Amino acid sequence: MICRQRFWRETLTPDLYRTSFRKSALRITELARNDRQIDIPHIPNWTVGDAVIHVGLVFDFVGQSILQGSPIGEQGVAPWANDPANQPETSDLDKWFETVAEDLAEAIWSHQANDKVWTSSKQTNTAQFWMRRMTQEAEMHRWDIEAAYGDSQPINPELAVDGIDEFYDFFVAERLPEAFAGDGSVHLHATDAEGEWMITRNDAGVVVEKKHGKGDVAARGPASDLLLFVWNRQSHSALETFGNTELLEDHQRFLQI
Known part of the structure; x- marks a missing residue:
């Protein structure tokens, strides 16, 4: 087990999370218009297209689950995302990703940080959890996808x-x-x-x-x-x-x- 306090940085307000999330999501949308068959260099057997679909399906799962008040897939996001029935039915991944990112942002940031929502955490059930988790998700995979093009920018x-x-x-x-x-x-x-x-x-x-x-x-x-x-x-x-x-x-x- 692990003994520690939960760390929340007071300087990272809901607005700052949302700004960071939007910036990363826009960057992924932009990159999704390029060659999506390029490999992510540090993750075996993963292409830009795979990364865009992964992040988009995570966003879709979380956004729908927040709105529903419970997970839309009982086994969690990974089995749900791997189900062919839930894969995007379009080759326009940039437009699909842009839509799911916007829907997720609305589902999260329509709440105040301390509002009670469904989460995947055992310890917290407030919207602040998702403000952080989805911002970090977007930022890390923005870095991954940029790496495929040799242009990864440092994380703030x-x-x-x-x-x-x-x-x-x-x-x-x-x-x-x-x-x-x-x-x-x-x-x-x-x-x-x-x-x-x-x-x-x-x-x-x-x-x-x-x-x-x-x-x-x-x-x-x-x-x-x-x-x-x-x-x-x-x-x-x-x-x-x-x-x-x-x-x-x-x-x-x-x-x-």
Whole structure:
């Protein structure tokens, strides 16, 4: 299990999330008009078209489920998205994606942050969860798709710190609580925004604390690169490291989402 507080950055308001979401969604829409057979370089067997469809189906599932007040597929988004019946019935992926992104934005941001809505989280059921989760989803896959064209732009430092917070207090805490159990500690330090994390392994999982500390390994760099590291988009070689880097390799091997 994981022991930690839930991290919410007060500077990331609903309006700022919505602005970031809209910007990423517009960029994906734009890129969806290009050659969609190009491979995503860091994800095997995934093309630009696959990525656009994946993100669009996630948006569609979440938007419909919020409006319905319960998940539209009882097994969750992945089985629903993999069902051929739910695939987009058009070759105009840019127009399809633009529509589902707009529908999702309306479903989420028609609510106040603290309004109760259906979520996929075990710990929170407010619209703020989706404001963060879908903004981070859009931003990460915007980066993925840009990478296919050799033009990935860094993720905003403040948003990247928020994404690292979410990685630990949602994905690790709720979906992978025991995956990184063991010995050793990892310290991550953002160099361009206020963000530090101490990840201490134990027999039950990890304890994550948002503070300065001395780990068995330390990795520091721009917040965007740290987020890409925890999401397994790039290796620790993109970061400045000190200590036992095998722990960083274990982090990526065991904490995959």
